[in-house]
Amino acid sequence: xxxxxxxxxxxxxxxxxxxxxxxxxxxxxxxxxxxxxxxxxxxxxxxxxxxxxxxxxxxxxxxxxxxxxxxxxxxxxxxxxxxxxxxxxxxxxxxxxxxxxxxxxxxxxxxxxxxxxxxxxxxxxxxxxxxxxxxxxxxxxxxxxxxxxxxxxxxxxxxxxxxxxxxxxxxxxxxxxxxxxxxxxxxxxxxxxxxxxxxxxxxxxxxxxxxxxxxxxxxxxxxxxxxxxxxxxxxxxxxxxxxxxxxxxxxxxxxxxxxxxxxxxxxxxxxxxxxxxxxxxxxxxxxxxxxx
Amino acid sequence: xxxxxxxxxxxxxxxxxxxxxxxxxxxxxxxxxxxxxxxxxxxxxxxxxxxxxxxxxxxxxxxxxxxxxxxxxxxxxxxxxxxxxxxxxxxxxxxxxxxxxxxxxxxxxxxxxxxxxxxxxxxxxxxxxxxxxxxxxxxxxxxxxxxxxxxxxxxxxxxxxxxxxxxxxxxxxxxxxxxxxxxxxxxxxxxxxxxxxxxxxxxxxxxxxxxxxxxxxxxxxxxxxxxxxxxxxxxxxxxxxxxxxxxxxxxxxxxxxxxxxxxxxxxxxxxxxxxxxxxxxxxxxxxxxxxxxxxxxxxxxxxxxxxxxxxxxxxxxxxxxxxxxxxxxxxxxxx
Numbered sequence: 001x002x003x004x005x006x007x008x009x010x011x012x013x014x015x016x017x018x019x020x021x022x023x024x025x026x027x028x029x030x031x032x033x034x035x036x037x038x039x040x041x042x043x044x045x046x047x048x049x050x051x052x053x054x055x056x057x058x059x060x061x062x063x064x065x066x067x068x069x070x071x072x073x074x075x076x077x078x079x080x081x082x083x084x085x086x087x088x089x090x091x092x093x094x095x096x097x098x099x100x101x102x103x104x105x106x107x108x109x110x111x112x113x114x115x116x117x118x119x120x121x122x123x124x125x126x127x128x129x130x131x132x133x134x135x136x137x138x139x140x141x142x143x144x145x146x147x148x149x150x151x152x153x154x155x156x157x158x159x160x161x162x163x164x165x166x167x168x169x170x171x172x173x174x175x176x177x178x179x180x181x182x183x184x185x186x187x188x189x190x191x192x193x194x195x196x197x198x199x200x201x202x203x204x205x206x207x208x209x210x211x212x213x214x215x216x217x218x219x220x221x222x223x224x225x226x227x228x229x230x231x232x233x234x235x236x237x238x239x240x241x242x243x244x245x246x247x248x249x250x251x252x253x254x255x256x257x258x259x260x261x262x263x264x265x266x267x268x269x270x271x272x273x274x275x276x277x278x279x280x281x282x283x284x285x286x287x288x289x290x291x292x
Numbered sequence: 293x294x295x296x297x298x299x300x301x302x303x304x305x306x307x308x309x310x311x312x313x314x315x316x317x318x319x320x321x322x323x324x325x326x327x328x329x330x331x332x333x334x335x336x337x338x339x340x341x342x343x344x345x346x347x348x349x350x351x352x353x354x355x356x357x358x359x360x361x362x363x364x365x366x367x368x369x370x371x372x373x374x375x376x377x378x379x380x381x382x383x384x385x386x387x388x389x390x391x392x393x394x395x396x397x398x399x400x401x402x403x404x405x406x407x408x409x410x411x412x413x414x415x416x417x418x419x420x421x422x423x424x425x426x427x428x429x430x431x432x433x434x435x436x437x438x439x440x441x442x443x444x445x446x447x448x449x450x451x452x453x454x455x456x457x458x459x460x461x462x463x464x465x466x467x468x469x470x471x472x473x474x475x476x477x478x479x480x481x482x483x484x485x486x487x488x489x490x491x492x493x494x495x496x497x498x499x500x501x502x503x504x505x506x507x508x509x510x511x512x513x514x515x516x517x518x519x520x521x522x523x524x525x526x527x528x529x530x531x532x533x534x535x536x537x538x539x540x541x542x543x544x545x546x547x548x549x550x551x552x553x554x555x556x557x558x559x560x561x562x563x564x565x566x567x568x569x570x571x572x573x574x575x576x577x578x579x580x581x582x583x584x585x586x587x588x589x590x591x592x593x594x595x596x597x598x599x600x601x602x603x604x605x606x607x608x609x610x611x612x613x614x615x616x617x618x619x620x621x622x623x624x625x626x627x
Contacts, residue, residue, distance in 0.1 A: 094327060105324060219425070
């Protein structure tokens, strides 16, 4: 792209300086953009690791007693995982189903475009609104009790569905039309084409998008505050109150006691580690499938 | 013409599947359509329920719910101007700080940085989106807030001649702190969309600019930025939508003031934060007021998102945007 300068008149000094300064400014902005990440990771490691190494951090539940041993975060980790698994069981099939409708049936019809638009709008709805929605529809109506864990899962799934739909649609559109046509020409009915050709071809991409949605759901606090609230003890019963990592951190931040704040840092490090792990796995699958 | 039609019909009926084996196809088709329709119905239903739940607040307070400046739970006064101003001010701060940095980083990654560094840099900036908002809150409360207080005090007293920005006494939690954290949170969203939009700038445009003797920066200013302006604006609007509705991190660092703050470094409140703060013990008209706050927030984010989609659609130059949700699948689009 560069042209030998010998045959051309020199670029004026002012323009060269301008170029240098602006390039420097752009580089500086990029560095500035990276600083928050570095700082957050640094403080999470610095304060979180000391919590990790305290005895029983991963093997005991929060005690709830203010003066004694504050306890660990076992119930928070398991509660979060449990609720997110249920949310994923709802959101991933629904999300991929809607995406299949958009790519295989609806395509460019007005209804498909309307759905696409609403899904886009859903991605922009603040997460707290999904919490409020479930609160109005399920908690105040006392559907199977007041605050329960499965309602938190439903709220999380509402938040995850648009993410799954958007990413799945992109991946499904990448499946070559010729593959579909070949299967149809061989006499396969449409639903067999979907299950035998489209979904297997798009599988890695679908997994990637779903994992990113799971990672997003994992870190959300607001929807859980309005639907599950909080519990200290460990339970596997989705019909009761349940602890979760984000809500545990949220409560611990507001404690005046330093041992509990330290637990918040440890829980924060745990949460970020889980979310990052999901992201890394998602990207790994995406990059492997691209190479293949 | 007619003869050929008949032969085709005859030929098809010979190959046609029996009705029973066409059944699953119909079931899948209508099942998936129903699923898609359910999404629409769900959003509309939510909107109606929210209006219903907050109806008595609006009939009692009217527009003063939005524009009156006093939120007093003990006397059952719910005037949310403090939340409206807080929501808008913190989001504006976030845009002013976050968008230039995000766009500049996107330009650098796409146009200037060595090819080898492009993907790692993109991934690093994207990772900010993976940090949960409660962790931003944790960091804001225990690291950023105490460390910023000194500089904020210095700034407020040094620039005391600027109205609203200087002059006051900064509190630990304030508008600026909340805005700064929001800026960090919307950085990855705006940056990811900007990167995508900038990647669609045709190489011919850039090469033409360079061939005419433009420096790299002139090429960026004259060829890259004008072409991607609409898309970048859309990305910024999506970031704004995110900032307006951000709850947990803002709640932890805004200070929950019942009235409008006097200056940039004073405590405030936002719609999302007040819902999170007071939801637990709210009853009767109070809870309706919180739902009304939710309704205002919902409408606000809807408007911003609709405008954002319009810009993004206009800026994507005919190609359907892939990562307009801020959740890019591919780490980098290449060029």
